[in-house]
Amino acid sequence: MTADPMGISEAVPNGGVVHKLVSDEVGVTEDPQLHYERWRWGGRLPSESLRRVRESNVLGLLDFDSDLVHDLGAADPDVQRAVAVLAAQRACEVAGLTDVPWVAGALAALTQGHPLPPPFDDAARMREALRSTPLEPGPDVLGAVPPQRRPYFPQPPAGLMWVKTAEESDGETSWELDRLPDSQAPMVFTELVFPASTPQVRGPISQPHFALPAVLAAAEPDPLKAALDAVWHALNTYGEHYPELLDEIRSIWGGRISVRDAKTRPADLSRRVRSGRGSVAMVNYRVKWVRASDGKAMLSAVSYDQPSAEHRKADLEAEGATDIKIVKVRPGE
Numbered sequence: 001m002t003a004d005p006m007g008i009s010e011a012v013p014n015g016g017v018v019h020k021l022v023s024d025e026v027g028v029t030e031d032p033q034l035h036y037e038r039w040r041w042g043g044r045l046p047s048e049s050l051r052r053v054r055e056s057n058v059l060g061l062l063d064f065d066s067d068l069v070h071d072l073g074a075a076d077p078d079v080q081r082a083v084a085v086l087a088a089q090r091a092c093e094v095a096g097l098t099d100v101p102w103v104a105g106a107l108a109a110l111t112q113g114h115p116l117p118p119p120f121d122d123a124a125r126m127r128e129a130l131r132s133t134p135l136e137p138g139p140d141v142l143g144a145v146p147p148q149r150r151p152y153f154p155q156p157p158a159g160l161m162w163v164k165t166a167e168e169s170d171g172e173t174s175w176e177l178d179r180l181p182d183s184q185a186p187m188v189f190t191e192l193v194f195p196a197s198t199p200q201v202r203g204p205i206s207q208p209h210f211a212l213p214a215v216l217a218a219a220e221p222d223p224l225k226a227a228l229d230a231v232w233h234a235l236n237t238y239g240e241h242y243p244e245l246l247d248e249i250r251s252i253w254g255g256r257i258s259v260r261d262a263k264t265r266p267a268d269l270s271r272r273v274r275s276g277r278g279s280v281a282m283v284n285y286r287v288k289w290v291r292a293s294d295g296k297a298m299l300s301a302v303s304y305d306q307p308s309a310e311h312r313k314a315d316l317e318a319e320g321a322t323d324i325k326i327v328k329v330r331p332g333e
Helices: 032-040 058-062 068-072 079-093 102-111 121-133 207-218 223-254 260-263 268-276 305-318
Strands: 010-011 017-019 160-167 173-179 189-196 285-290 297-299 322-328
Touching: 017 223, 032 121, 058 068, 058 223, 068 223, 068 285, 079 102, 079 223, 102 207, 207 223, 223 305, 285 305
Parallel strands: none
Antiparallel strands: 010 017, 017 160, 160 173, 173 189, 285 297, 285 322
């Protein structure tokens, strides 16, 4: 049987390969629009709350983590808001912006539930403020690329299935309709051809320019839209390291991060801003660990302040990671 690295097929008794359908029962059909929508939304239909935020970046986020999208759609508004604030905080940390006074003030306002202060009340002024703010150059980070997803197979007529008939050396595959075992359905001659997929590669990104929209998004009145858009912009701020952000966000559902902590971390951010110091201390710690699942040595893509690094260490300990170390780094590393 031809190898199927994307996991879109399974063996059938006649030695061929069949695309795994929503249902393999003879006679079971689904509205074609719903069939496509189910595929587009990661294997399940969106809730009404997710349908109401189609003007957000939800479709882009689906390509990276459809389960997270559905979990956010089903979450309580407090959890949605906590995720939005956490995403904005992490985006600004990885972009090296948390020591900038006007950014620190905006993050403090988010944690307190207050409106964003200037220049976040005007997009043009915000961009100008960023342009005129001297920043330490950060490391080169490539843009985020979503995982390769399964191609879409139109729903076959009742009693039929998609069977792979050819796979070229360049990876192009051909599929045709055939009968399900024991089916007497009339044959329909249709062929699908999927060209070989080319891995997408993005170049280096400017992380600060992706991070500030995450702050704006987190202040959206609708908590679900705030969460989806803040995570989307934060994900793009992390670029190629985006899985680390998504893992931390999932920690809220696993109980490793409380809703309260997600809203307020870095824990002393708003306190330092309110104390009149004017700016937040430079984020200058990273975390090293050995991942429990495969023993791979890991290094955080984000730089933390010390309290946040301790929080991250505790999260990793709860996940079963070993050899966890907090290391000090120079600004911009």
